[in-house]
Amino acid sequence: MRGITIPLLVALLFAVCTVAMTASPALAQQDEQVVTVTAKQYEFSPQTITVKKGTPVVLELTSLDRLHGFSCPALKLRSDIPPGKTTTVRFVPDKVGTFPFHCDNFCGSGHEHMIGTITVTE
Amino acid sequence: MKTGIERREFLKLAGIGSVVFASGLMGMNGLGHAATPAQDDFFFVQMSDTHWGFNNPAVNPEAGTTLQKAVAAVNALARQPDFIIFTGDLTHTTDDEQVRRKRLGEFREIVGALKVKNVRFMPGEHDAGLDNGKAYQELFGETHYAFEHKGVHFIVLDNVSNPGSTIGDAQLQWFAAELGKIDKKAPLVIFTHRPLFDLAPDWDWHTRDGAKALEMLKPFTNNVTVFYGHIHQVNHHEADGIKHNSAMGLMYPLPAPGSVPIKAPLPWTPSQPFKGLGFRGVDAGKDRAYALTEYPLKGE
DSSP: OHHHHHHHHHHHHHHHHHHHHHHHHHHHHHTSEEEEEEEETTEEESSEEEEETTSOEEEEEEESSSOEEEEEGGGTEEEEEOBTSEEEEEEOOOSOEEEEEEOOSOOSTTGGGOEEEEEEEO | OBOHHHHHHHHHHTTOSSOBOTTTTTTOOHHHHHHSOBTTOEEEEEEOOOOBTOOOTTTOTTHHHHHHHHHHHHHTOSSOOSEEEEESOOBOOOSOHHHHHHHHHHHHHHHTTOSOOOEEEEOOHHHHTTTTTHHHHHHHOOSSEEEEETTEEEEEOOOSSSTTOOOOHHHHHHHHHHHHTSOTTSOEEEEOSSOSSOSBGGGTBSOTTHHHHHHHHGGGTTSEEEEEOSSSSOEEEEETTEEEEEOOBSSOOOOOTTSSSSOOOOOOOTTSTTTTBEEEEEEEOTTOOOEEEEEEOOOO
């Protein structure tokens, strides 16, 4: 009986440790604000993104048609958005305000209207 | 041989109302410059952002004839320039490849009426951003090149054929090789469509890898002037001894950098037709001073 209990305790301890190791990232992800953004000629959706200062943000960017770009110079964010995949941009807003973003890969006659804003609140 | 004073007289003879010697702007001493003999002075014209094919009557109800008026205005100059350079956005964007070729062909035909036949071109993103410059190259040839005129080195850089507004590593290597051929003390003029520096990144008024080109130009400090288009207005900027000068457009003006949330074309002013449109003459010489003269388009 005793010989069985010790391996069982070891196994339980191992299982608890395994759960804890896999749970840590999950807990961290819960602290992130995930924002899904789609891009297509010639608009982003949503065009306004509201996030909180100090809270990690994950932008999940997807293009529905062709290569676009996501650029928010004030927050030092930029990425290409190729079609057919989700592109992830992570950042932690460190200042409050409203910051414009735009498509920075020339994408057609309405390219210059492909804009939006990120608002960072307290 | 012409002195600076003679150059001023030359410009008066050319029918220019307001001669602006930009010696301060160019980092030169105006009086000192005027007293310095300058051999092989010459005069060229920069025309930019003609946007042939643009169609928005609220912005320019005379869009179909504005380019022709600009050609006529240059042809009417009392003294014709040594050469003319178009700094990009020859045509307005279209997603249709056939229409793009048609517009480029029409543009070429219209500017073929220029008296001066030494005419140089470069693309803007409206011409070349959607097909990596393919149609442009079919009609106008290389998108980046170098030439020399009376002792001044000119390099045309293409920062638009890549939709991501980059010069690109291959062209930067070519640029480095071209710079390697030039005396570091010789006057050097760079033509681009987009600004090489970060004028207004929120409006995409920059070149993503422009800093690499500017770094290469550092050994030429105080000898380099950049003339560009793209922003449809006159803007002067100097950094690290390099002077950057944008030109007015020839189809519609745009707001001042960062002045409004959206950089939409400024509406037509009926009481002031062609307000904000024009081209420029550049009086250049080996002394590295460039007298800029803006010619507003009057539509006559």
